[in-house]
Amino acid sequence: MKSVSYLMVRLGIGISMLGHGLVxxxxxxxxxxxxxxxxxxxxxxxxxxIPFSFALPFIEFLLGVLLIIGWQTKRAAIGGGCIMLALIAGTSLxxxxxxxxxQMIHLLFFVLVYEFNEANTFALDRTKE
Structure with a gap:
């Protein structure tokens, strides 16, 4: 079932982001x-x-919560992708x-969450299948 696979991907990246923020x-x-x-x-x-380093854990935490509960999923995926791109740029520097x-794997998961959002049926902002 496509929606179950999507849920696992969404929860996986959500738990990872939540964990990054929590610790x-x-x-x-x-x-x-x-x-x-x-x-x-x-x-x-x-x-x-300085402001980026203080904001990053809170952004990671928020993105994780949004993805886990499935609310504002597409926006969370875009936000997470943008954070990953910033981290990739910094890491390269x-x-x-x-x-x-x-970081590239995290970016890929954000892309998957965004791209296959039509399978987002186990979520607060579920789409119709």
Missing amino acids: RIPKLKTFSEGMINNFQDSLLPEFLL IENWSALPS
């Missing part, structure tokens, strides 16, 4: 400092990194090639 929010300052430290020699200025496969 980072309690240690937000440490996470932000680590991210800023990783990018200290990059082209990205600190005045952009610091040449952290080992992080790219995971």
Whole structure:
């Protein structure tokens, strides 16, 4: 059943995003400092990194919740894809090639959630099949 497969994909990326946010929010300052430290020699200025590093865990958490409950699914997929593209760009700037496969896989899952939304029947914003 296509809708069950879609549900698994949506829940998988949703749980991943929720988990990323959940573990980072309690240690937000440490996470932000680590991210800023990783990018200290990059082209990205600190005045952009600081707000991004503080906002990212909350965005990940929110995207995870939206995907798990299936509300605003297409918008969550677009938002998640945009976050992944930003992370891929940043990762490339610091040449952290080992992080790219995971980010590309996350991006692919966001694309799948968006592209096959017609199968989104087990959701608050379910589509009609």
